[in-house]
Amino acid sequence: MVNKKVGIVGVGNVGSTLAYALANKGICSTIVLKDIRENIVQAMALDISQAANAAKSHTLVTAAIDGKDLKGCDVIVVTAGIPRKPGMSRDDLLLTNAKIMKSVIEDIKNNAPNAIIIVVSNPLDAMVYSALKSSGFKRNQIIGMAGILDSARMSHFILEKLGYGAGQIESSVMGGHGDDMVPLPNYSTVAGVPLSELLTDEEIEEIVTKTKNGGLQIVKLLEIGSAYYAPAHATSLMVEAILHNQKKIYPCAVLLDGEYGYKNIVGGVPVMLGSNGIEKIIELNLNKSQEAQFKKSVASVQELVDTLESKFFS
Ligand SMILES: NC(=O)C1=CN([C@@H]2O[C@H](COP(=O)(O)OP(=O)(O)OC[C@H]3O[C@@H](n4cnc5c(N)ncnc54)[C@H](O)[C@@H]3O)[C@@H](O)[C@H]2O)C=CC1
Numbered sequence: 001m002v003n004k005k006v007g008i009v010g011v012g013n014v015g016s017t018l019a020y021a022l023a024n025k026g027i028c029s030t031i032v033l034k035d036i037r038e039n040i041v042q043a044m045a046l047d048i049s050q051a052a053n054a055a056k057s058h059t060l061v062t063a064a065i066d067g068k069d070l071k072g073c074d075v076i077v078v079t080a081g082i083p084r085k086p087g088m089s090r091d092d093l094l095l096t097n098a099k100i101m102k103s104v105i106e107d108i109k110n111n112a113p114n115a116i117i118i119v120v121s122n123p124l125d126a127m128v129y130s131a132l133k134s135s136g137f138k139r140n141q142i143i144g145m146a147g148i149l150d151s152a153r154m155s156h157f158i159l160e161k162l163g164y165g166a167g168q169i170e171s172s173v174m175g176g177h178g179d180d181m182v183p184l185p186n187y188s189t190v191a192g193v194p195l196s197e198l199l200t201d202e203e204i205e206e207i208v209t210k211t212k213n214g215g216l217q218i219v220k221l222l223e224i225g226s227a228y229y230a231p232a233h234a235t236s237l238m239v240e241a242i243l244h245n246q247k248k249i250y251p252c253a254v255l256l257d258g259e260y261g262y263k264n265i266v267g268g269v270p271v272m273l274g275s276n277g278i279e280k281i282i283e284l285n286l287n288k289s290q291e292a293q294f295k296k297s298v299a300s301v302q303e304l305v306d307t308l309e310s311k312f313f314s
């Protein structure tokens, strides 16, 4: 049994689904759940730990009483924050969630300063920036989850269009986790076959648009919040890659330091994940149109960061 500890701060839809996925996989010895809803978090911990026992997994799930219970965590996932409702964009969550992020990060800094942190709360890229700024941690330690989710959505829409290829679709999405994200059809394949061999330009464009609107589509249907099954699974892959030093490459939101020509801004790019968090950033050869789209996406994130700097951090 691997002696690893995972913390999840924010145990709502995404956090609890993630805990359930991780506990059933049995890839860590302990999961500690922390939320401001104290009774609910205790109930979740009991229920999920009992599910893990039913699954004969070796993971114990506990509820944190205070920040000290985060001590010794190898990885901490932050999903604390409000989700959007119909009529809202992710960006509308900026100031509310930045405040929550600051208090959560303070807790982590005091109790688990060496943990690798995966940020899920929205608006994602600005929250990664916010977590870095509030903590003063190095960039390898704080990583945002979005690209795996957006790529999975793209794969879903490709499968829906083609009607075959399930489990053999590799999709690639870069940029910020917002309306300007950058799906990359030329880096997407079905069993190694480029998308352009299988679908028309119009069909690919339709998939790109659906991918960008994937989160919104679910928000409109759910009415009370946003997606959580796919986000939780995507996050579990990142947790696993870090806990087990897998060196897998996933699209993640990280602070750029010259990569793709940008500095001191967060963007979604292919990243190698291992026990140090970010182990390497891969620079793809983007064509002119993709470079322009990435630039637009980075500019949208920069606007949010500027708002944070002037209204929150000043
Ligand atoms: N990066 C991505 O791709 C995705 C991001 N999200 C974002 O993740 C966040 C969580 O989404 P859901 O789980 O659906 O929301 P939710 O409302 O179900 O859960 C949020 C939880 O955070 C808790 N919380 C609030 N302040 C806290 C604090 N200071 N300390 C600890 N816990 C605190 C709440 O009590 C609640 O249980 C939202 O901001 C949402 O937009 C959701 C899906 C995908």
Ligand SMILES: O=C([O-])CC(=O)C(=O)O
Pocket: 083, 084, 090, 122, 149, 177, 214, 215, 216, 218, 219, 226, 227, 231
């Ligand atoms: O759409 C939202 O607000 C939640 C999210 O980021 C997603 O599902 O992609």
